Amino acid sequence: MFQLNENYLKLPGSYLFSTIGKKVNAYAAAHPEKKIIRLGIGDVTQPLAPAIIEAMHKAVDEMGKAETFHGYAPDLGYEFLRNAIAENDYKSRGCEVAADEIFISDGAKCDSGNIQEIFSRDNKIAVCDPVYPVYVDSNVMAGRTGTYDKETETWSDVIYMPCVAENGFAPELPKQTPDLIYLCFPNNPTGATITKAQLQEWVDYANKVGAVIIYDAAYEAYIAEADVPHSIYECEGARTCAIELRSFSKNAGFTGVRLGFTVVPKDLKCGDVALHSLWARRHGTKYNGAPYIVQRAGEAVYSEAGKAQLKEQVAYYMKNAHYILNGLRDAGFTVSGGVNAPYIWLKAPNGMTSWEFFDYLLEKVNVVGTPGAGFGPSGETYFRLTAFGSYENTVEAVDRIRHI
Amino acid sequence: MFQLNENYLKLPGSYLFSTIGKKVNAYAAAHPEKKIIRLGIGDVTQPLAPAIIEAMHKAVDEMGKAETFHGYAPDLGYEFLRNAIAENDYKSRGCEVAADEIFISDGAKCDSGNIQEIFSRDNKIAVCDPVYPVYVDSNVMAGRTGTYDKETETWSDVIYMPCVAENGFAPELPKQTPDLIYLCFPNNPTGATITKAQLQEWVDYANKVGAVIIYDAAYEAYIAEADVPHSIYECEGARTCAIELRSFSKNAGFTGVRLGFTVVPKDLKCGDVALHSLWARRHGTKYNGAPYIVQRAGEAVYSEAGKAQLKEQVAYYMKNAHYILNGLRDAGFTVSGGVNAPYIWLKAPNGMTSWEFFDYLLEKVNVVGTPGAGFGPSGETYFRLTAFGSYENTVEAVDRIRHI
Numbered sequence: 067m068f069q070l071n072e073n074y075l076k077l078p079g080s081y082l083f084s085t086i087g088k089k090v091n092a093y094a095a096a097h098p099e100k101k102i103i104r105l106g107i108g109d110v111t112q113p114l115a116p117a118i119i120e121a122m123h124k125a126v127d128e129m130g131k132a133e134t135f136h137g138y139a140p141d142l143g144y145e146f147l148r149n150a151i152a153e154n155d156y157k158s159r160g161c162e163v164a165a166d167e168i169f170i171s172d173g174a175k176c177d178s179g180n181i182q183e184i185f186s187r188d189n190k191i192a193v194c195d196p197v198y199p200v201y202v203d204s205n206v207m208a209g210r211t212g213t214y215d216k217e218t219e220t221w222s223d224v225i226y227m228p229c230v231a232e233n234g235f236a237p238e239l240p241k242q243t244p245d246l247i248y249l250c251f252p253n254n255p256t257g258a259t260i261t262k263a264q265l266q267e268w269v270d271y272a273n274k275v276g277a278v279i280i281y282d283a284a285y286e287a288y289i290a291e292a293d294v295p296h297s298i299y300e301c302e303g304a305r306t307c308a309i310e311l312r313s314f315s316k317n318a319g320f321t322g323v324r325l326g327f328t329v330v331p332k333d334l335k336c337g338d339v340a341l342h343s344l345w346a347r348r349h350g351t352k353y354n355g356a357p358y359i360v361q362r363a364g365e366a367v368y369s370e371a372g373k374a375q376l377k378e379q380v381a382y383y384m385k386n387a388h389y390i391l392n393g394l395r396d397a398g399f400t401v402s403g404g405v406n407a408p409y410i411w412l413k414a415p416n417g418m419t420s421w422e423f424f425d426y427l428l429e430k431v432n433v434v435g436t437p438g439a440g441f442g443p444s445g446e447t448y449f450r451l452t453a454f455g456s457y458e459n460t461v462e463a464v465d466r467i468r469h470i
Numbered sequence: 471m472f473q474l475n476e477n478y479l480k481l482p483g484s485y486l487f488s489t490i491g492k493k494v495n496a497y498a499a500a501h502p503e504k505k506i507i508r509l510g511i512g513d514v515t516q517p518l519a520p521a522i523i524e525a526m527h528k529a530v531d532e533m534g535k536a537e538t539f540h541g542y543a544p545d546l547g548y549e550f551l552r553n554a555i556a557e558n559d560y561k562s563r564g565c566e567v568a569a570d571e572i573f574i575s576d577g578a579k580c581d582s583g584n585i586q587e588i589f590s591r592d593n594k595i596a597v598c599d600p601v602y603p604v605y606v607d608s609n610v611m612a613g614r615t616g617t618y619d620k621e622t623e624t625w626s627d628v629i630y631m632p633c634v635a636e637n638g639f640a641p642e643l644p645k646q647t648p649d650l651i652y653l654c655f656p657n658n659p660t661g662a663t664i665t666k667a668q669l670q671e672w673v674d675y676a677n678k679v680g681a682v683i684i685y686d687a688a689y690e691a692y693i694a695e696a697d698v699p700h701s702i703y704e705c706e707g708a709r710t711c712a713i714e715l716r717s718f719s720k721n722a723g724f725t726g727v728r729l730g731f732t733v734v735p736k737d738l739k740c741g742d743v744a745l746h747s748l749w750a751r752r753h754g755t756k757y758n759g760a761p762y763i764v765q766r767a768g769e770a771v772y773s774e775a776g777k778a779q780l781k782e783q784v785a786y787y788m789k790n791a792h793y794i795l796n797g798l799r800d801a802g803f804t805v806s807g808g809v810n811a812p813y814i815w816l817k818a819p820n821g822m823t824s825w826e827f828f829d830y831l832l833e834k835v836n837v838v839g840t841p842g843a844g845f846g847p848s849g850e851t852y853f854r855l856t857a858f859g860s861y862e863n864t865v866e867a868v869d870r871i872r873h874i
Binding site (some may be wrong): 067068069070071072074075077083084107109110111112113114116119122123126127129130131132135136137138139141172173175176179180183184185186187188189199200203204207245246275276277278319321322323324336339341344347348350351352353354355356357358359360456 | 471472473474475476478479481487488511513514515516517518520523526527530531533534535536539540541542543545576577579580583584587588589590591592593603604607608611649650679680681682723725726727728740743745748751752754755756757758759760761762763764860
């Protein structure tokens with residue numbers, strides 16, 4: 067008789083955003099007359115930039131003619147895209163990353179969920195707290211996290227690194243030595259960043275203790291301040307300890323287009339074995355490439371027109387971020403993030419828990435945010451608002467919240 | 471110090487099609503004047519049908535306007551596509567499959583590699599021999615297959631079900647009881663099929679012993695004979711024992727577009743737990759939906775125009791299949807498949823092994839096929855040719871092979 071992967075059964079409740087979706091849908095069904103403003107899930111709302119639309123139409127036409135039709139993509143992705151990434155995201159910033167160290171995928175969520183597969187099940191992970199739920203949940207599914215304590219909402223075999231107001235929402239080096247360290251900057255959910263000097267400390271630490279940093283830089287396009295690193299490979303020694311995850315979802319609005327990539331430097335080894343070869347094997351065995359049309363769309367992100375148009379798009383969202391940050395701060399709320407990131411991290415008022423505040427906002431002013439508790443125990447009294455709405459909705463939402 | 475997933479290191483060599491690709495590229499580089507005809511990898515060559523191109527252009531335009539832009543897709547896929555599948559692939563054939571039992575994905579390769587994750591690592595798998603390599607390799611990566619014997623090229627904990635000329639390339643019920651049974655009909659690589667009555671025996675067996683059948687029906691569009699089932703849900707009792715994988719790659723030429731789906735009936739349970747909920751959890755945690763544009767392309771496959779155009783496309787490839795089958799049979803080769811499938815299974819002549827025949831064909835007549843040994847030990851003296859080339863190339867390849 068077949069049996070299930072029992073690790074799946076250990077997962078408490080459903081995935082955070084599914085739960086939020088159900089709550090919001092139930093409220094909307096019960097109150098069809100209410101205008102709900104969604105600043106919860108980090109989904110973009112601006113249309114794709116014209117340069118991207120143009121590239122996609124062209125690629126669609128190519129797929130309609132035998133002489134320009136494209137079947138299976140190369141395992142690692144098309145060279146035109148990998149070259150554009152190597153040139154624009156790395157070489158131009160002085161980072162040493164070769165095109166064949168870049169693996170094109172259908173998004174950073176998949177990569178961040180799948181990357182743990184190439185490591186031993188006995189490896190111990192360290193995560194920021196609060197944290198993007200996929201890092202922990204994918205490790206739960208793999209049986210790497212021990213047992214769940216309902217009281218503390220933590221896993222026995224996970225090292226949690228609290229990111230709270232006291233430490234500026236920046237994790238401190240853990241007391242217990244981890245094997246895999248998940249870092250995400252600009253951070254989801256807090257919107258916090260660390261400086262290049264701070265990130266260098268992590269790289270030095272990882273090299274010293276023999277840990278791998280899984281660096282999620284999905285929000286790098288939102289960085290405004292000069293001393294905040296765009297890539298972990300800006301740090302010396304990162305090529306022997308760091309994997310970097312990138313996404314086109316937030317810098318180019320590809321949440322419904324699906325494109326991302328992972329960098330695995332060939333210098334990153336366990337004994338004689340390069341992690342690059344393991345990840346290549348996973349790609350070759352369990353993945354079949356991002357669509358040709360989507361990879362051409364990705365290429366357009368790096369065209370001169372694409373760059374200019376996307377700079378405007380990011381500025382649009384950051385105008386929202388500043389409006390939320392300043393508007394709520396002026397109204398007396400405790401807020402952070404929103405400077406180098408499209409997320410604002412808000413302290414729930416009046417001693418409310420984050421889910422209490424979620425329900426309160428949904429019901430009183432019909433604004434949807436994300437409860438901090440969904441990201442980990444240190445998020446218990448916090449709340450995430452995203453800058454990805456329209457400007458008009460953002461202004462209205464902030465005005466509604468100011469007057470609660 | 472971090473450690474690797476040692477199961478990855480057990481994998482012998484690289485993924486079959488990567489190896490073939492390297493060999494062919496090396497030959498092409500050394501002999502740039504030769505015209506190589508590729509009937510190896512199962513990649514399509516005909517352009518996307520006009521109805522699909524039209525739907526994609528329309529969807530691209532929608533993505534360029536704020537009011538019709540689409541961000542993250544629903545976890546399970548868009549309802550318009552799930553409804554079209556439920557109606558056309560199932561209801562119209564008398565199969566009971568609801569739209570919310572259909573999970574849209576970026577292809578059957580990913581699904582067939584990922585599906586094992588929701589089962590216990592202690593479960594024992596049974597596979598046809600020869601077999602699509604992903605079934606076995608993904609289980610090796612999960613640590614489910616025991617040790618590898620280089621002599622026999624088999625894994626100690628895998629139940630192999632030989633599919634050879636003597637049994638009409640149809641597996642027999644295994645002596646040892648499996649937990650998971652991978653079946654693929656029309657078969658890749660042999661092109662063989664089984665009748666509905668034969669498949670019913672497998673369903674009855676799985677229900678009796680408490681096994682799950684993972685049924686890969688990626689090639690169902692090529693079925694020509696009446697008693698060959700298009701879906702396992704045509705069999706009574708399949709809803710309590712079978713998961714079905716489907717692809718748009720071969721019926722609609724989507725190898726470079728990427729779309730597939732998996733059916734997990736809600737009646738398929740282990741104790742009280744529905745596998746549907748586990749697969750939904752995996753989708754929600756580690757996947758982020760197929761692109762909107764691609765799902766609209768999938769919808770167009772089921773439009774009246776799309777159906778008519780794709781019927782012609784399948785007929786085009788099947789004309790190739792018949793040409794290969796008849797041409798090589800007339801020339802004295804032992805061949806099978808090619809009637810309900812785009813694959814022809816050819817016995818290597820003169821006692822050659824399949825890799826010897828691969829090298830021989832590549833070097834003597836510049837035709838690329840796939841060595842049967844890459845699919846398992848029972849493929850050792852066989853060779854797969856695909857019907858996915860152009861008609862002109864197919865004719866030329868067959869003529870070249872006839873005269874070796």
